[in-house]
Amino acid sequence: MLRKLASQWFPVSLVSGMLSACGSAAPVDVGTDDLIPVGEPESQVERAEPIPVSVPEYDSFVNRSWERGIVSPYCQSTFQSCGGILAGTWVVEDTCNPETYDREVLQTWGKVRMNLHEGACWNAVQRLTSTWSGQLVFEKGLVTDKRQRAQTVDIELSGTCLSATLGLDAETSVLPSVCESLENDSTLCASTGGVCMCSNRTTEVGDVEGVYGVIPGQVAVGSGGAIIYDYCVDGDALLWREPGWTRHLVLRRSDGTSADTDPVGIPR
Numbered sequence: 001m002l003r004k005l006a007s008q009w010f011p012v013s014l015v016s017g018m019l020s021a022c023g024s025a026a027p028v029d030v031g032t033d034d035l036i037p038v039g040e041p042e043s044q045v046e047r048a049e050p051i052p053v054s055v056p057e058y059d060s061f062v063n064r065s066w067e068r069g070i071v072s073p074y075c076q077s078t079f080q081s082c083g084g085i086l087a088g089t090w091v092v093e094d095t096c097n098p099e100t101y102d103r104e105v106l107q108t109w110g111k112v113r114m115n116l117h118e119g120a121c122w123n124a125v126q127r128l129t130s131t132w133s134g135q136l137v138f139e140k141g142l143v144t145d146k147r148q149r150a151q152t153v154d155i156e157l158s159g160t161c162l163s164a165t166l167g168l169d170a171e172t173s174v175l176p177s178v179c180e181s182l183e184n185d186s187t188l189c190a191s192t193g194g195v196c197m198c199s200n201r202t203t204e205v206g207d208v209e210g211v212y213g214v215i216p217g218q219v220a221v222g223s224g225g226a227i228i229y230d231y232c233v234d235g236d237a238l239l240w241r242e243p244g245w246t247r248h249l250v251l252r253r254s255d256g257t258s259a260d261t262d263p264v265g266i267p268r
Contacts, residue, residue: 068098072250074239079248081217081241084233086138087260090251092147093237097247100128109153116157120164126154132249136208136240141263143221145206157182157196211267223267 075096100106106125110116116124134147162173172178179196182189189198208229210222220226230241230248241248 072096074234074237074250075248079230079239079241079246080232081230082232082234083214083217084231084238086143086212086214086219086231086233086238086262088138088253089255090136090138090238090240091254092132092134092136092249093252094250095131095247096250098129098131100130110155114155115165117161117164121157121161124155124157124161126156128153130247132206134206135254136206136238136251138212138262139260141211141213143208143210143212143219145208147206147208149204149206151202151204153200155198155200157198159194162196211263213263213265213267215264215266219262220266226266 072094075094079096103123106128107118107122109128110121110125111118129152130149131151132147132149134145137144137146157179159170159174162168162178163170166173166178168178174191174194174196176191179189179191179198182196182198186202187198187200189196191197208221208227212219212221213226214220215228217230217232219229219231221229227243229243232239236253238251238253239248240251
């Protein structure tokens, strides 16, 4: 039987021991928010090794054989905004640099989203994969976002990490029941060899919505405080970058040349 403790489910047999041992230690909160707490770097300066062990339950949740596949030529060069006609329907073709291995980004994700102990869990978050799908539609002066962003975060929690985060003793922290108790609707965990392996999967919808107007090399969306997006139209390809990103998307026009024209200027 499980009992809920600080937003997590733990075996009743462990609750009393954890209450006395944890003190003021922050509980693990796997969370469902898939936003990266810091910027999304284009460069992958530190590449973490794939999780080396195989656990059937874990493998059924996260496809560790995921491959990048064919990379768009537009992802192999530096993004430069250039503007162009947006009117029409654009389908996401590729997410440039979908995998993040930057240690600072991963460590910050673990600290902010899971309250992981910064010193003992510095390498707990192994990989973050973020991919977009769907459409952006620019029609009659309005933009509608029909995209989805799927994010997968692979996490390996050692006994030392769990012990420091939860305030448990070393023997208790490696119990399979502690690992299993970290699961929620978006996270699956499995224990093997004293290591708790988890994968967090979340999906968010795009939020580029409202009236729009083009300005040199950019598009302003929304009235009364418009958000500025960088973009470049090259033939039937649209390169799109969200504010604050270095990563960009490649979309393909699906409806041929549009007869519509784009409104010009920042919407009022």
